[in-house]
Amino acid sequence: MDIAVCIKRVPLSPGRWTLTADGTAIDTSGSAMGWTLSPHEECATEAAVQLVEAHGGSVTAISLGTPESQEQIRELMAVGVDRGILLETDGAEWDAQATAGAIVDALKAAKPGGSADGTAASNSTDFDMVILGTESADTSGYQVGVRIAHALGWPIVTNVKGLSVSNGVARCERVAGAEREVYEVALPAVISVKDGLNIPRYPSVPGRIKARKKPIDTSNPAHPGQRIEKKSLALPPQEVGTAEVIGTGPDAAPKVVEILKEIGVLT
Amino acid sequence: MILVYVDHDRGTLDELSLQAVSAAVALGQPVEAVLVGADAASAAARLGEFGVTTAHVAADPRLTDYAPQAAGRAVAELVGTLSPSAVLAVGSPRGNEVLAHVGAILDLPFAADCTSISLGSSSFDITRNRWAGNVIENAVVHAPTLIASTAPHAFTAEPVAGSAPATVQEFTPALTDADLAVRIIDRTGGGGGGVGLAEAKVVVSGGRGVGESGFGPLEELAGLLGGAVGCSRVVTSAGWRPHAEQVGQTGTKVAPDLYIACGISGATQHIAGCKNAKTMIAINTDPEATIMSYADYAIIGDVSTVLPAIVDAVRAAKS
Numbered sequence A: 001m002d003i004a005v006c007i008k009r010v011p012l013s014p015g016r017w018t019l020t021a022d023g024t025a026i027d028t029s030g031s032a033m034g035w036t037l038s039p040h041e042e043c044a045t046e047a048a049v050q051l052v053e054a055h056g057g058s059v060t061a062i063s064l065g066t067p068e069s070q071e072q073i074r075e076l077m078a079v080g081v082d083r084g085i086l087l088e089t090d091g092a093e094w095d096a097q098a099t100a101g102a103i104v105d106a107l108k109a110a111k112p113g114g115s116a117d118g119t120a121a122s123n124s125t126d127f128d129m130v131i132l133g134t135e136s137a138d139t140s141g142y143q144v145g146v147r148i149a150h151a152l153g154w155p156i157v158t159n160v161k162g163l164s165v166s167n168g169v170a171r172c173e174r175v176a177g178a179e180r181e182v183y184e185v186a187l188p189a190v191i192s193v194k195d196g197l198n199i200p201r202y203p204s205v206p207g208r209i210k211a212r213k214k215p216i217d218t219s220n221p222a223h224p225g226q227r228i229e230k231k232s233l234a235l236p237p238q239e240v241g242t243a244e245v246i247g248t249g250p251d252a253a254p255k256v257v258e259i260l261k262e263i264g265v266l267t
Numbered sequence B: 001m002i003l004v005y006v007d008h009d010r011g012t013l014d015e016l017s018l019q020a021v022s023a024a025v026a027l028g029q030p031v032e033a034v035l036v037g038a039d040a041a042s043a044a045a046r047l048g049e050f051g052v053t054t055a056h057v058a059a060d061p062r063l064t065d066y067a068p069q070a071a072g073r074a075v076a077e078l079v080g081t082l083s084p085s086a087v088l089a090v091g092s093p094r095g096n097e098v099l100a101h102v103g104a105i106l107d108l109p110f111a112a113d114c115t116s117i118s119l120g121s122s123s124f125d126i127t128r129n130r131w132a133g134n135v136i137e138n139a140v141v142h143a144p145t146l147i148a149s150t151a152p153h154a155f156t157a158e159p160v161a162g163s164a165p166a167t168v169q170e171f172t173p174a175l176t177d178a179d180l181a182v183r184i185i186d187r188t189g190g191g192g193g194g195v196g197l198a199e200a201k202v203v204v205s206g207g208r209g210v211g212e213s214g215f216g217p218l219e220e221l222a223g224l225l226g227g228a229v230g231c232s233r234v235v236t237s238a239g240w241r242p243h244a245e246q247v248g249q250t251g252t253k254v255a256p257d258l259y260i261a262c263g264i265s266g267a268t269q270h271i272a273g274c275k276n277a278k279t280m281i282a283i284n285t286d287p288e289a290t291i292m293s294y295a296d297y298a299i300i301g302d303v304s305t306v307l308p309a310i311v312d313a314v315r316a317a318k319s
């Protein structure tokens, strides 16, 4: 089974966000800023690695982003991803339609487990499954997976929190209140998952060493233009406050009881 | 005219969808609704009260339960026949999923989780949530028809005075087997979707600072206050607590009267899930932790000694 996972590098701040002076982006210049993946995508990758461990095959990570996204692809290689495809951008935003289009082109051009020949020879892909997040961490578009599925003519199940594959059929569960809804689709299929599907493994030292030698193919897709065009960002109004320190250590307990009574949660 | 996809579960109207109906009514154009599947007509009954003039019900004997691509196909077909200026739904998992299908089928952009919408003729100004509402984006959607979901609770569902019952109009969309390939085939219990957590009046939540074996006092305090236990993602990814208890951007969003954050640093992705708490108390060894700028009250100290003292004091106060 050859599986592609789609992942996106996103900023991670240790505290509050701040915006750039022109108000169009999150300020990532601070020394404490880091970069990471969405938990949904970490779970997508873990699911793909587990399926390949059980059924054989390969996992390819595809990302559309800046050249630095190699860092996130390498991290996933350390936990079992075999190959990477980086669709390099200059950091400009790509909306979901543009992103899905570029990923679909890459899926068609790639030879899973082999090297990409760079040409979209046919209108289909050699992958058996695409697993991604239900929504990206930053744009929360809820649609890249659905658009990929339509372009490939494949079924898609979204919001998946339980996944197993047998005899070429994926059984998917999603949570709706106190119930789990069950869906079954024949492969090939797109599955978009949610955090909580599994517990992603941590990379091992041998895993990290192996990751360094794994191949990442890069290309520079042309940006087709934004149909959802960002004008500016804003931070929601919030009470920027400082908590009133009501004590240090266990001595604060009586004051807590007072507060609980005051706000009516303790009567 | 604005077309609103209204969700229902086996005939029970999805209350959140009424928010999208009211968002559409506020735009000042006639509002029609589309519902899909068996028993949809019974769910459509109340829509007139909220200002819907016509409820289109997609009927096909194969539409027994929720089938997202079939729903998307039915909505897309109506867009073709009715030419609405906008198609809205509420940004629930289903609302977003169905509109993503509509966008893919019609090759139109889809703007999810909007908090404001204004209509133009070939472009639309929207405001939408990014980073789970921690950042707001102002954007322009370039399209002949706007496809957008409304962020849950960004709009209030409001009945329209003097409105007439909606006319229910059945139609049979052209559905292929592929459209029906994805549908609910079974339901099981044990969703554990954090239902208790989402509705709890008190949430006692623990992070890395609580430690693997430190959750006992959190459970006790939650029990005494009739609340629920929550946690951060560090805790669920270490396997200390089940994912259903995770609060935050990729976990459950809570809005309790009281949120007690124990050993939680206050990352924006965690705050996304608890910023609507009425009162927040933080217990943390670090007076500089980010959580301090969100909390109302703070106790600087080790949660393993502070929390048991609070449990004792609450128990004493109750007896």
Ligand SMILES: Cc1cc2nc3c(=O)[nH]c(=O)nc-3n(C[C@H](O)[C@H](O)[C@H](O)COP(=O)(O)OP(=O)(O)OC[C@H]3O[C@@H](n4cnc5c(N)ncnc54)[C@H](O)[C@@H]3O)c2cc1C
Binding pocket: A012, A036, A037, A038, A039, A137, B206, B207, B208, B209, B210, B231, B232, B233, B234, B235, B246, B247, B248, B249, B250, B251, B252, B262, B263, B264, B265, B266, B267, B268, B269, B270, B273, B283, B284, B285, B286, B289, B301, B302, B303, B304
């Ligand atoms: C896209 C995305 C989505 C995410 N979604 C979520 C989400 O839904 N929910 C979520 O929680 N996180 C989420 N995260 C992760 C988030 O960024 C943080 O990593 C996480 O919230 C940190 O958890 P924490 O506060 O428990 O741990 P830490 O950040 O390590 O903080 C531990 C805190 O405990 C304090 N402490 C230590 N010892 C003690 C002690 N003995 N007594 C008292 N205090 C002590 C420390 O001072 C510190 O403040 C997401 C991340 C990304 C990128």
Ligand SMILES: Nc1ncnc2c1ncn2[C@@H]1O[C@H](COP(=O)(O)O)[C@@H](O)[C@H]1O
Binding pocket: A006, A007, A008, A038, A040, A041, A062, A063, A064, A065, A096, A099, A131, A132, A133, A134, A135, A136, A137, A139, A140, A141, A142, A143, A144, A145
């Ligand atoms: N730039 C990107 N590169 C690779 N995958 C992406 C990218 N953007 C989105 N995705 C994938 O699509 C999912 C849904 O994204 P979205 O539709 O933007 O919410 C994400 O969780 C990722 O798995």
